[in-house]
Amino acid sequence: MQQDVITMVHGSGGSATSELINEIFASEFRNDTLDQMEDSAVVTGGGRIAITTDSFVVTPPEFKGGDIGRLCICGTVNDLLMRGAVPKYITCGFILEEGVKIDLLKRIVHSMAETAREAGVQIVAGDTKVVNGDGEFYINTAGVGIVSDNVDIKAANACDGDVIIVSGTMGDHHAAILSERMEIDTNVTSDNAPLVEMVRNLLIENIKVHTLRDITRGGLGTVMKELATASGKTFYVKDEDIPVKQVVRDFCGLLGLDPMYMGNEGKLIAIVDREDADRALEVIKNSKYGQDAAIIGEVKEDAPGQVILKTKIGGKRSLDILQGEGLPRIC
Amino acid sequence: MQQDVITMVHGSGGSATSELINEIFASEFRNDTLDQMEDSAVVTGGGRIAITTDSFVVTPPEFKGGDIGRLCICGTVNDLLMRGAVPKYITCGFILEEGVKIDLLKRIVHSMAETAREAGVQIVAGDTKVVNGDGEFYINTAGVGIVSDNVDIKAANACDGDVIIVSGTMGDHHAAILSERMEIDTNVTSDNAPLVEMVRNLLIENIKVHTLRDITRGGLGTVMKELATASGKTFYVKDEDIPVKQVVRDFCGLLGLDPMYMGNEGKLIAIVDREDADRALEVIKNSKYGQDAAIIGEVKEDAPGQVILKTKIGGKRSLDILQGEGLPRIC
Numbered sequence: 205m206q207q208d209v210i211t212m213v214h215g216s217g218g219s220a221t222s223e224l225i226n227e228i229f230a231s232e233f234r235n236d237t238l239d240q241m242e243d244s245a246v247v248t249g250g251g252r253i254a255i256t257t258d259s260f261v262v263t264p265p266e267f268k269g270g271d272i273g274r275l276c277i278c279g280t281v282n283d284l285l286m287r288g289a290v291p292k293y294i295t296c297g298f299i300l301e302e303g304v305k306i307d308l309l310k311r312i313v314h315s316m317a318e319t320a321r322e323a324g325v326q327i328v329a330g331d332t333k334v335v336n337g338d339g340e341f342y343i344n345t346a347g348v349g350i351v352s353d354n355v356d357i358k359a360a361n362a363c364d365g366d367v368i369i370v371s372g373t374m375g376d377h378h379a380a381i382l383s384e385r386m387e388i389d390t391n392v393t394s395d396n397a398p399l400v401e402m403v404r405n406l407l408i409e410n411i412k413v414h415t416l417r418d419i420t421r422g423g424l425g426t427v428m429k430e431l432a433t434a435s436g437k438t439f440y441v442k443d444e445d446i447p448v449k450q451v452v453r454d455f456c457g458l459l460g461l462d463p464m465y466m467g468n469e470g471k472l473i474a475i476v477d478r479e480d481a482d483r484a485l486e487v488i489k490n491s492k493y494g495q496d497a498a499i500i501g502e503v504k505e506d507a508p509g510q511v512i513l514k515t516k517i518g519g520k521r522s523l524d525i526l527q528g529e530g531l532p533r534i535c
Numbered sequence: 536m537q538q539d540v541i542t543m544v545h546g547s548g549g550s551a552t553s554e555l556i557n558e559i560f561a562s563e564f565r566n567d568t569l570d571q572m573e574d575s576a577v578v579t580g581g582g583r584i585a586i587t588t589d590s591f592v593v594t595p596p597e598f599k600g601g602d603i604g605r606l607c608i609c610g611t612v613n614d615l616l617m618r619g620a621v622p623k624y625i626t627c628g629f630i631l632e633e634g635v636k637i638d639l640l641k642r643i644v645h646s647m648a649e650t651a652r653e654a655g656v657q658i659v660a661g662d663t664k665v666v667n668g669d670g671e672f673y674i675n676t677a678g679v680g681i682v683s684d685n686v687d688i689k690a691a692n693a694c695d696g697d698v699i700i701v702s703g704t705m706g707d708h709h710a711a712i713l714s715e716r717m718e719i720d721t722n723v724t725s726d727n728a729p730l731v732e733m734v735r736n737l738l739i740e741n742i743k744v745h746t747l748r749d750i751t752r753g754g755l756g757t758v759m760k761e762l763a764t765a766s767g768k769t770f771y772v773k774d775e776d777i778p779v780k781q782v783v784r785d786f787c788g789l790l791g792l793d794p795m796y797m798g799n800e801g802k803l804i805a806i807v808d809r810e811d812a813d814r815a816l817e818v819i820k821n822s823k824y825g826q827d828a829a830i831i832g833e834v835k836e837d838a839p840g841q842v843i844l845k846t847k848i849g850g851k852r853s854l855d856i857l858q859g860e861g862l863p864r865i866c
Contacts, residue, residue: 213860217752217757218859240765243613243749244585244587244678244680246620249580253579254578255576255624255626255677255679256574259629259663259664282574287573295587296588297590299592331675333864335592342666346660351577359571422547430572526548526550527550528544528547529543530548532546
């Protein structure tokens with residue numbers, strides 16, 4: 205590319221678009237399917253497939269521990285995993301404002317390619333548009349995975365007596381983004397990670413997993429309330445059992461934030477059959493990105509749709525989904 | 536929704552996001568799969584699947600003959616069709632700037648739902664993000680279709696002797712968008728349309744279709760050059776055989792535009808076996824949105840990768856892909 209920044213001509217669909225695609229995207233993402241440059245990719249499917257999509261608008265696009273490129277692959281891969289699918293194919297759509305720096309774009313695209321390799325997915329289709337503006341950009345990813353016949357993981361499957369596990373510490377991504385924006389040097393790094401190995405291990409070990417959900421925008425509180433509502437069950441969790449890194453806890457204390465409503469990008473909540481709970485915890489702890497996993501509570505059915513948080517001093521409070529603004533553009 | 540416009544709180548992932556999703560999107564798009572509100576949709580797949588994605592940034596979002604909602608469904612459905620797939624599932628990601636009018640969003644979402652019904656596809660997953668700005672919005676759609684075992688349609692399959700057909704008049708969408716922006720009342724309407732019936736009929740009638748491509752951004756000239764390059768063949772076309780509506784021709788004359796490089800959103804180019812050419816033309820003409828179809832040329836192999844346009848007065852010129860800016864934000 206001769207230019208340093210994106211201009212409207214890169215969105216023409218003509219020779220400049222072609223140059224952008226070839227030099228920035230194709231060189232990093234190349235594989236036999238994508239190289240065909242067809243209107244759509246034809247790939248091997250399966251009897252049941254999982255499909256998902258997410259757009260990523262995080263600011264800043266690079267942050268401690270990750271970037272929007274790693275984030276967009278992780279987010280989509282994790283959404284597929286939460287249904288017990290094996291993530292296979294990713295599409296990506298770039299919306300670039302005029303003025304995006306080519307160097308930054310190259311780093312992000314490289315990070316996407318690396319993360320896709322780590323997660324074992326192929327990027328099989330893409331699209332680029334250029335709009336007016338001042339150098340921001342957005343990435344949409346969609347994903348397709350294959351679901352084995354015997355897998356049935358969904359919110360409605362949570363049962364009375366099930367045990368609730370989280371795969372690690374809460375709030376890391378949120379705290380990392382916020383400290384970048386506030387230019388505070390906190391040593392908090394984003395947890396953005398693909399949970400492929402963790403979910404694969406749970407399935408291989410035949411853990412009776414009823415529900416999985418990745419804990420992103422809205423945080424653990426929002427996710428639990430959504431799951432309790434969808435299943436018509438009651439979630440009881442103990443505040444002191446919810447893992448939070450000390451550095452994140454300190455950061456939250458300083459700013460009056462509640463880790464319960466802070467987003468992560470590489471953590472899941474697993475609702476598993478009680479008899480498998482200890483084994484599930486062990487499997488997660490022994491998986492990549494799962495070393496801080498913990499059992500945080502249990503599922504009952506005495507108050508359908510409620511999430512009850514037991515506090516350290518013996519109180520109880522009912523959690524709702526996140527109210528109000530939250531942190532804008534966290535993912 | 537109590538508000539008239541989108542604000543940052545709609546992107547929080549909390550209660551306002553939930554309200555936006557339920558009142559605007561879920562009510563229009565609802566189906567059993569989407570209603571589950573899971574991280575990804577699990578649906579019936581197939582042995583071979585086609586996958587594609589596109590982002591839509593067209594301005595203005597509503598124009599004569601269509602809108603960004605109809606456009607995004609048509610674009611993605613058509614990309615799947617171009618590989619001979621039966622379009623099945625659509626995901627949509629909305630990136631909304633603050634200030635988007637809720638009424639406009641409702642009309643667009645309604646148009647998406649209607650077009651999805653016309654095309655026979657289900658919207659199975661979605662995502663919404665809110666960013667700073669002044670009321671523009673972008674939609675990304677990804678699509679999945681099922682490809683029958685015996686179907687093999689791609690650019691590389693174009694053969695010496697094949698016949699080149701276009702399914703209708705060139706430049707309609709481009710001219711419609713441009714006249715909206717220039718506030719000229721031209722009576723040109725966009726051709727945005729899903730070509731489901733047309734491609735289905737070609738497959739049912741066992742027409743030997745070697746290549747299909749929808750003629751969008753960059754226009755017929757760019758598409759032909761891409762196909763000639765990918766197949767290593769020579770495309771000979773006659774200028775006078777390329778259908779262009781008189782009103783579009785007049786509009787182009789006035790502005791010095793070349794219909795050969797103007798985008799459409801409901802037209803395809805089909806490269807078919809010579810012995811099936813007349814029958815293919817008939818099938819397309821009898822399909823919805825195909826009444827103006829025409830045979831425009833033939834495929835040879837004397838000048839690999841070249842597109843040769845024969846002009847009315849007997850001249851010849853070699854076509855390249857679109858150079859320069861084109862019309863920004865046409866789709």
